[in-house]
Amino acid sequence: MSRGRFITFEGGEGTGKSTQVRLLTSYLTQSGMDVVQTREPGGSPSAEDIRPLLVTGAADRWSPMAETLLFNAARVEHWRQVIDPALARGAHVVCDRFSDSTMAYQAYAGGIDPKVIAELHRLALDDVEPDLTIVLDIAVEDGLRRAAMRRDSETRFERKGREFHERLRQGFLDIARRAPKRCLVVDAGLPIERVHSAVLDGLKSRLGLA
Numbered sequence: 669m670s671r672g673r674f675i676t677f678e679g680g681e682g683t684g685k686s687t688q689v690r691l692l693t694s695y696l697t698q699s700g701m702d703v704v705q706t707r708e709p710g711g712s713p714s715a716e717d718i719r720p721l722l723v724t725g726a727a728d729r730w731s732p733m734a735e736t737l738l739f740n741a742a743r744v745e746h747w748r749q750v751i752d753p754a755l756a757r758g759a760h761v762v763c764d765r766f767s768d769s770t771m772a773y774q775a776y777a778g779g780i781d782p783k784v785i786a787e788l789h790r791l792a793l794d795d796v797e798p799d800l801t802i803v804l805d806i807a808v809e810d811g812l813r814r815a816a817m818r819r820d821s822e823t824r825f826e827r828k829g830r831e832f833h834e835r836l837r838q839g840f841l842d843i844a845r846r847a848p849k850r851c852l853v854v855d856a857g858l859p860i861e862r863v864h865s866a867v868l869d870g871l872k873s874r875l876g877l878a
Contacts, residue, residue: 672702672755673875676766678843679804680836681826682814683856684863688804689764691864696760696877704754707764708742712749715742723822727829732778736785739770740792747793760877766798768843768851773825776839777832800874802867803844804856808833811856 675692677685686707693705710719722730722738730738743766754761767789775782789795806814812833815826844851852870854863871878 669758672759672761673799673877674751674755674761676763676768676798676801677804678765678768678801678840679856680808680811680833680840682811683804683806684860685764685804687860688802688863688867689762692867693762695868702759704750704759704761706746706750706761708746708766708769709739710742711746711763714749715746718742723824725824727824727827729824732774732780735778736770736774736780736788740788743767744792747796768801768840771843772836772839776842777836798850800871801851802870803840803851803853804863805837805841805853806856808837
């Protein structure tokens with residue numbers, strides 16, 4: 669049995685990742701594929717225990733290094749318990765955030781040396797990376813306005829300030845520029861269905877799935 673494909677969605681706050689993850693999962697499932705939808709931080713029981721520590725509370729609750737270590741701890745368990753077993757059985761995994769978010773949030777926006785982030789990822793997961801990463805891009809003010817409309821308590825990163833989010837956006841774009849074969853940037857300011865269509869076009873051209 670061939671190994672499944674690992675597809676991730678990345679982007680700043682309010683880019684519509686969760687919506688596009690659901691739409692893609694539904695599309696692939698309706699096409700007869702075995703698909704696992706998941707998210708970070710979280711995705712497995714132990715990783716979900718860590719999630720509230722990271723996404724709730726005061727914006728300065730953790731230092732960027734503490735965030736990095738917590739994200740990696742959750743990711744190791746997520747990979748071990750959910751992602752790797754699914755891929756091994758031939759399922760495709762669609763994930764809302766993965767290691768690129770740690771690089772963008774804690775290095776580009778948070779100030780940690782990117783080499784440190786990369787080395788921690790290597791130690792934790794031996795250079796694992798997605799087969800395709802969809803980077804949803806939107807103007808910071810538009811993304812934060814969308815995020816403010818959500819009715820939940822997971823607002824810790826949203827409150828980090830405009831400059832943080834500008835660095836974050838540029839970080840994701842730089843990650844995509846450095847890995848053009850893996851990453852596809854999609855304009856998240858477009859209507860939802862047009863974003864979904866662009867995602868499917870990317871899946872077809874990059875992975876032959878759609």
